[in-house]
Amino acid sequence: MTGVREAWKGYKTRIKGKHFERYNNIEDMLKNRPLDIPEVQFQKLIAYWSIPSVKALSRLNSENRKKQQQQHRMGPISFARVRNEMDKLKSHQEAGDTPEKAFTAVFGKEQPGRVRCYGRTITKTSLQKDREIAKIKQQHAETISSMKTELHETKDRVQSLEDLVKLLLQQSSLGTNIDEALSLLRAKESTYDINSKQYSNGNDRPSSSTRDPK
Template identity: 40%
Template sequence: MVKNRPTQVPESQFIKLIYYWSHPTIQSISEKKKKHQEQQKFSHRMGPINFGRVRVALRTTKETNEEPKRFEMFLATRTSRKRKEVDQETQDAIDEFQNRQAAGETDEEAFESLFGKEQPGRVRYYGRSITRRNLKKHAEISKLKQQHQEEVTSLKAELGDMKAKQQHQEADLHGLRNMIKLLVQRSKPGMRPEEIEALLQDAQHSPIDANSAHGSTHIPNINMDNSEYANED
């Protein structure tokens, strides 16, 4: 076996490696892993890339930034980075999943029918250290965030309505002032614009009489001949 040594590996290290591989314990571990690998189906094509990174990348492609479903993760991790066709076994699983969906099963029901229920511990396609408890907590946090966002959106809508009403009232007030100015100018053509404006300002800040308190919209008849501006022609 030494003759098969790679040229870049020193002979002394290669001999130690041969002894290591030949050890009964290592041989037993190797056989177990070999059998386990033979039993595996749908091998992923992500190499050293963590599934958590794949999940984040899929989440950013969604408008609502929602978590990708497990079968979406299955497709993403079983498709090569060069976007080549999946193997026949994986394609059969995809077809079966779509058939179950067409038959009325939900995504989770179809997924568990194909791959079985989750075992205690981490959840498939979520990366290491993710458990059902983590997912439940994440779902609760996401729900609270969504409720908060809905409340913020509702408050913004109410604020927008209030601003629109205020602008409408200001427009009505502006129109009313212009109408009063026009009436005053017609009844007293010689009055200067600044004098009319002063008259309106004075009327705006004067105490409201009893008729106004009852919501009367009657404009009092102002005798312009008796006003203080009558002698300024």
């Protein structure tokens, strides 16, 4: 109903500005009347808008609207009523009620097919869909983050294995004993495991110098 009322007020304003206030005599007004309004009805509108008290009230309302810094969008609900309800809401919260309980106590239970404070076009169904979509997006982001972490760990593992192979070949070419080479390999692997645990706990990734001790 609010939308219909606003549309009707806008329609009357356009008709009055375009077909009444623009002309100085009734003949021109009737000649340029809206085609969707019968002449008899438009004559009645002209007669009503021409009443001195109506013209004075219209002029006063126009001047008052120009002075408004914030447009009133509460319909038939006055600002005084809003202030009174806000005071009640504050009193309930000060008494220990939760915000949800205080809101329900002042404004009543939610009506079917609508959701307060979300605008005219939002319904419980659309709000639930938005929440589900947001949840799916969050899960997707978490999955991507987890996959990136695993990819980094895999790359580090491959790099560590490459370093181990290079070290083994280097030690073999120098004639190092096989037991000594295995000891170096175990030390290398132990260092990698420590760095991997630190990285998985949220610490900075190990630098290349840490991964490849000399």
